[in-house]
Amino acid sequence: MTQKAAIIGGGVIGGGWAARFLLNGWDVAVFDTDPEAQRKIGEVIANARRSLPALYDKALPGEGTLSFHDDLTSAVANADWVQESIPERLGLKHKVLGGLSELAPGKAIIGSSTSGFKPSELNEKGARAIVAHPFNPVYLLPLVELVGDPVATQPAADILRDIGMFPLVLRKEIDAHIADRLLEAVWRESLWLVKDGVATTEEIDEAIRMAFGIRWAQMGLFETYRIAGGEAGMKHFMAQFGPALKWPWTKLMDVPEFTDELVDLIAGQSDAQSGHLSIRELERLRDDNLVGMIRALKKTGSGAGDVIATHEAALEHPSAPDLPVTAKRQIPQSWTDYNGHMNEAHYLEAAAAATDRFMEMIGADADYIASGKSYFTTENHIRYLDEMLAGEQLTITTQVLKGEGKKLHLFHMLHGDKGTITATAETFLLHVDLNTRSSCMPTDEVLEKLTAFAEKHAGLPMPEGAGRYVGQRS
The missing domain is CATH 1.10.1040.10 (N-(1-d-carboxylethyl)-l-norvaline Dehydrogenase; domain 2)
Incomplete structure (x- = not known):
């Protein structure tokens, strides 16, 4: 069941919250009296669509529905999370949070983006808010400082982890929190x-x-x-x-x-x-730099990168039809080159990730490798058929050309936004004992799963381009 977030105040922070929830599959309702709110939030969300998925090597959930409201009642109806991001004036926050506490469902968490006020100050007029203080850009930076009643902060922390954020629950309230x-x-x-x-x-x-x-x-x-x-x-x-x-x-x-x-x-x-530089140009420069650094940290499991890796591990893989989907992700800006399209090296990187996913599907996963067995690539052949640009959705389907004994022969088809095949990657692997570094038979469990795929795909036509070599005539 789709969850709903109500965003009260659509400035830089409110827009970032809207993007973070929306791109993680939540329905988002925005309340803001600014007549330019839809345009401004639309531009923030456009930046988020360009950058947040680029942190991941799996696809994020499908976007929720975005709506704009001119009254609080409709905005917070059936909300699971209500986030207040209005200006830092205590009297105004008392008025708004008091109204939200009356209108929002009892189940809803009411968070304030305040950077300075304590929960005791926010709630001194009867509201039931917690501090949920994020950092700009909210859709990329994971930290959220949570302050307040543990009855609310603990479930709030669980929700924030589910949308790829890092909740830091303060031990006691203090002006301006920690960061x-x-x-x-x-x-x-x-x-x-x-x-x-x-x-x-x-x-x-x-x-x-x-x-x-x-x-x-x-x-x-x-x-x-x-x-x-x-x-x-x-x-x-x-x-x-x-x-x-x-x-x-x-x-x-x-x-x-x-x-x-x-x-x-x-x-x-x-x-x-x-x-x-314009503000939007500065934001995109900042976002591209953050994506590059966080992806580097993700590789080593450090800092914000560890948050992304943990969140990515919890994302569901696409279902497996006759030709299983072995990769589904957005192409990051860092994968493009001076020609403006995806660099040739990253086609191989994407295909290698698809191979790793197929290995997981037959049981040759991280635990299997830790036990001392794996598959080694011995040969690749890539065909570049069409351009792919940053921001496009890359989907890879995989056909097993051979799966018997020590041999694994795969044919990856890379699809772009239009669904057409933009590249193919044919790869041949041998099963190896990691202790002796020589080929050996896989375990019975892995071989059984591989054989099932091979038999299922045996009835499929040979894909166009399979068996080609460099320079072969069409």
């Missing part, structure tokens, strides 16, 4: 550096992204400093750098006055730094 308190410290120091003429906005950003920003993406703060302590670890680091905490390196308790001159200085430097 924004850390960001505020860096922000205050940065304001002083600009005001005092030590650095420009661009130079400060370079200092972050060229060094510790990359480290933090995969290890955070304390693990990074543990390594800085060398073999002696964290105790050595603390002993060595602890005294520096008393040195006058920081102005954390002293905030520069927000004068017009300071605002103009920072705004002017920021315009010089990136004013040549």
Whole structure:
């Protein structure tokens, strides 16, 4: 049964929430009084469609239904999750959250995107909200800080994991939660550096992204400093750098006055730094960079990459008809080349993933490989028949040409958005004992499943292009 999320407030954060739920199969109802809300949210969702599926090597669930409402009652009707993302004014939040608490179903979780207020403050007029504070872009960054009654935060955490996010439940409420308190410290120091003429906005950003920003993406703060302590670890680091905490390196308790001159200085430097790009261009640049970094972290199971890998493992594989679907995914921007279409190397990568999936289907999965047996590829032949572009849906079907004894002969057909075959990949594998690194027979269980596929496919016509070699005439 499709679940429903109601998004109250469709700004940058509300739009990101809408995209995150929608692209994970939820129906989404949006309430926003801004006459431009549909356009703005539509642009955010377009960015999300371009980037979120690119993190995965499986297809996300089919999109839910998006609707826009001009009254709260219809927006929250039958909702399972209600997310408030209105401006940070406590009086306004009291009014809106109070109304939502009366109108929303009792089963619904009511979350506030507030970056600063505590649940006790949000609910002091009788509301029943929890803090569910995300980070921009909500459709890519997994962290959500949850604060409030465990009766609500625990089921909220389960839902967030199901849509590929990382819920961090705070042990106690505190102003600005955890992440924004850390960001505020860096922000205050940065304001002083600009005001005092030590650095420009661009130079400060370079200092972050060229060094510790990359480290933090995969290890955070304390693990990074543990390594800085060398073999002696964290105790050595603390002993060595602890005294520096008393040195006058920081102005954390002293905030520069927000004068017009300071605002103009920072705004002017920021315009010089990136004013040549529109906000949408900056968002797409940011999203492409995030996708690339998170996919790299996914490969090692680190940081946000581990969240994506865990979520991907829970996604269902497509059903298996006569020709099983062995891959279904969106083509990421990083797979395209200077010609603007999918680079030839990634056709092989996609076909290899299809081979891995077929191995899983016959029981030669990760546990099987861990037991000391696997299939090794000995030969590939790829035909490139048509272009494929970033954002297109790639579907691969696989036919077994031979499956007997040690031999596995597969023919992968790569389909694009139009359903036509855009490429084929023929691959031949031998079953191998990983201890001796020599060929051997598969287990009876694997052989039985392989034989069933081979017999089923034996009655199918030989696919066009099978058995070809480089340079063969048509």
